[in-house]
Amino acid sequence: MRVVVEDIVVSWIERxxxxxxxxxxxxxxxxxxxxVKLSQDFAQLAPLKAWAKNPDDLLLKQQAFQATEQFRPYFSDRSYFIALH
Incomplete structure (x- = not known):
């Protein structure tokens, strides 16, 4: 009986x-x-992609920043960065 009870207890502890x-x-x-999911959604923003394709366009840059600012409150530290390559 003792061995059976010990086996049951060990089994419960393992589970x-x-x-x-x-x-x-x-x-x-x-x-x-x-x-990570939020960052992926962030990277898929259409205005951000448009600006990345033409980084010298100031209107696209402004639109991208307006779109990205909407994400700021959702990031845990309330910040983000953009690196165009």
Missing amino acids: YAEKQLRFDKVRTLLPLIQE
């Missing part, structure tokens, strides 16, 4: 530890995943 590990992993990675 609990596995579930807790998965939960902690998701909880830790979720903010990073959200920031």
Whole structure:
């Protein structure tokens, strides 16, 4: 009986530890995943893409900055950067 009970307890502990590990992993990675998704959406903005194709166009630059400013409150540190290559 003792061996059976110990096996059950060990099994429960293992299941609990596995579930807790998965939960902690998701909880830790979720903010990073959200920031990456937001950055991907940010990079797909049509005004930003148009400006990137023609960086000397001041009207396109202004439109891009207006569009990107809408994303600022959603980033965790309320900032972003744009690097044209």
